[in-house]
Amino acid sequence: MNLICYLSNGYPSITSSKEMAGHYADAGCDIIEIDFPAHDPFLESEFIANRMHVALEACADYEKYMEGMAETKKNLPNTRFILLAYEATVLEIGYERFIAFCRKNEFKDIILVGQKDDTTKNRFIADGMGVSCYVQFQMLPEEVASAKDSNGFVYMQGKPGEGQVNPDYPTLKDCIAHLRAQGITRPIYCGVGIHTPEDAKMAREAGADGIFVGSAVLKLHDDIPAMSKTIQAFKAQC
Numbered sequence: 001m002n003l004i005c006y007l008s009n010g011y012p013s014i015t016s017s018k019e020m021a022g023h024y025a026d027a028g029c030d031i032i033e034i035d036f037p038a039h040d041p042f043l044e045s046e047f048i049a050n051r052m053h054v055a056l057e058a059c060a061d062y063e064k065y066m067e068g069m070a071e072t073k074k075n076l077p078n079t080r081f082i083l084l085a086y087e088a089t090v091l092e093i094g095y096e097r098f099i100a101f102c103r104k105n106e107f108k109d110i111i112l113v114g115q116k117d118d119t120t121k122n123r124f125i126a127d128g129m130g131v132s133c134y135v136q137f138q139m140l141p142e143e144v145a146s147a148k149d150s151n152g153f154v155y156m157q158g159k160p161g162e163g164q165v166n167p168d169y170p171t172l173k174d175c176i177a178h179l180r181a182q183g184i185t186r187p188i189y190c191g192v193g194i195h196t197p198e199d200a201k202m203a204r205e206a207g208a209d210g211i212f213v214g215s216a217v218l219k220l221h222d223d224i225p226a227m228s229k230t231i232q233a234f235k236a237q238c
Contacts, residue, residue, distance in 0.1 A: 001200075001203070001204045001208060001209060001210055001211065001238040002030040002031050002080075002187075002189070002209060002210030002211075002238065003028065003029050003030050003031070003200075003210070003211060003213065003231070003234055003235045003238050004029070004030065004031040004032070004033055004082065004189060004191075004210050004211065004212045004213065005024050005029045005031075005032060005033065005212075005213050005214075005217050005231060006032075006033045006035075006212065006213070006214040006217070006218060007020060007021055007024065007032050007033065007034045007035070008035065008037075008048065008051040008052070008055065008218060009034050009035050009036065009037060009055065009065055009068070009069065010037050010055030010056070010058060010059055010065060010068075011037075011051040011052075011054055011055045012054060012055075012058065013058055013059070014059060014064055014065060014068040015068075017034075017068060017072070018068055018071060018072045018075070020221065021034070021072045021075075021076060021079075022075065022076065023224055023227065023228060024079075024217075024231065025076050025078070025079045026228070027227070027228040027229075027231035027232055027235070028231055028232055028235035029079070029231055029235070030079070030080065030210070030235075030238075031079070031080040031081065031082060031210065032072075032076075032079055032080075032081050032082070033081075033082045033083075033084055033111070033212065034069060034072070034081055034082070034083060034084070035052070035083075035084040035085070036062065036065060036083070036084070036085040036086070036089045036090075036093075037051075037052035037053075037055040037056050037065075038052055038085075038086040038088065038089050038114070039056065039088070039089075039092075040086070040088065040114075041053075041086065042114065043086075043113050043114060045215075047215060047218070047219075048214070048215075048218075051218075062089070062092070062093050066093075066101050069081075069083075069105070069107075070101075070104075070105045073105055073106070073107070074105075080109075081107055081109070082109045082110070082111060082132075083102070083107050083109065083110045083111070084110070084111040084113070085098075085110060085111075085112060085113070086112075086113055086114040087112060087113070087114050087115045087116065087120050088114060090112070090120060091120070095120065095123060099123075099124070099127050099129070102129060103127075108128075108129060108130055109129070109130045109132065109152055109153065110124060110129050110130070110131055110132070110152070111132045111155065112124065112131055112132075125150070125151050129152075130151055130152030130153065130186075131150055131151060131152045132150070132152040132153050132154070132155045133146050133147040133150040133152065133154055133155065134155045134157075135147050135154055135155070135156050135157065135175075135179070136157050136164065137157045137159070137160035137161070137164040137165065137166070137172075137175065138160075138164050138165075138166050139166045139168070139169045139175055139178060144178070144179065144182060147179065147182075147184060148182050148183065148184060151186075152186065153186055153187040153188065153189050153209075153210075154179060154184060154186060154187070154188045154189070155189055155190075155191060155212075156172075156175060156176065156179070156188050156189065156190045156191075156208070157190070157191070157192045157193065158172060158190035158191055158192055158193040158194040158199065158203055158208075158211065158212075159172070159192070159193025159194070159199070160193075171206065172190065172202065172203065172206040172208070173205070173206035173207060175206075176188055176206055176207040176208060177207065180207075187209040187210060188207070188208055188209050188210075189208065189209060189210040189211065189212060190203045190206075190208040190210070190211050190212065191211065191212030191213075191214070192212075194211045194212060194213060195215075195216055196216070197233045197234050197236065197237045198237075199211075200213075200234050200237035200238060201237040204237060204238060210238075211234070211238070213231075213234055216230060216234075217230060217231060
């Protein structure tokens with residue numbers, strides 16, 4: 001099972017993000033989810049949104065972010081990357097410029113958020129980018145159908161919130177089995193609720209192909225040894 005760690009791009013600087021990516025890889029992270037900081041990160045937690053705002057205050061030039069991401073990928077040839085971008089950010093950069101950047105640097109997977117409709121998503125799919133699809137623990141039929149129709153990995157909610165358990169699929173294992181029964185053979189990565197190594201073990205036993213770890217790692221950026229031990233502890237359960 002793959003360990004995917006979230007990297008706040010540009011926080012507190014683009015240079016520090018490049019260095020942090022190296023620490024992630026050294027500690028055993030398989031895939032790095034790296035964001036384009038958004039001017040209006042309305043879907044993020046206050047913690048992540050604040051980091052995006054700080055990054056953009058330090059540098060608002062997306063060209064610099066793309067240069068840093070290209071360099072990071074070049075320096076870590078054995079590490080895979082997932083891009084996270086708001087649709088508004090993609091359009092601000094310019095779709096053609098954005099897809100050219102992805103092609104040149106072989107970024108192949110994206111979490112596209114904040115969409116007004118499916119126009120940009122469909123352009124990415126037509127251009128060969130794998131676009132993820134989020135499925136909540138309720139296993140809503142429309143979200144399952146969307147996952148079937150997409151071409152990227154499935155981002156499966158790892159743990160339910162209050163009132164989110166579907167009696168037909170009460171456990172994560174049941175949810176993943178249902179997605180597989182629909183003919184989805186693409187990777188299923190679990191996030192949202194994965195906070196501890198024990199959660200990682202639960203996801204692995206449920207059949208997940210990978211887990212997303214965010215704040216548990218991000219909050220230790222000022223203590224690299226502790227952060228590395230945390231990543232190693234998660235990886236040990238993968």
